[in-house]
Amino acid sequence: MENNNYNNNYVASEIAKNNKGESDAIEGYFKLLTMPNLPKEFYDDIREIISDEMNHNEKLMKWVEKFGGVMPAKT
Numbered sequence: 001m002e003n004n005n006y007n008n009n010y011v012a013s014e015i016a017k018n019n020k021g022e023s024d025a026i027e028g029y030f031k032l033l034t035m036p037n038l039p040k041e042f043y044d045d046i047r048e049i050i051s052d053e054m055n056h057n058e059k060l061m062k063w064v065e066k067f068g069g070v071m072p073a074k075t
Helices: 008-032 040-068
Strands: none
8 A cells, every 4th residue: 555645654653642542442341341339221322332343353453454464473
């Protein structure tokens, strides 16, 4: 993917930085799930939010791979 209006590695880096924010949010939401005695609806909503954040994480990684040109190692 090449374009004279941007640097692919810079774009990949910015996306990865934003993706870190998604991962940090997921971590925080999992911590909320450890809090006792909150309404079941709260836990259900937090799990839904985690799922949404994981979806964002997956989409952002696709773009990091596309712009950065580096694929994850297969083990």
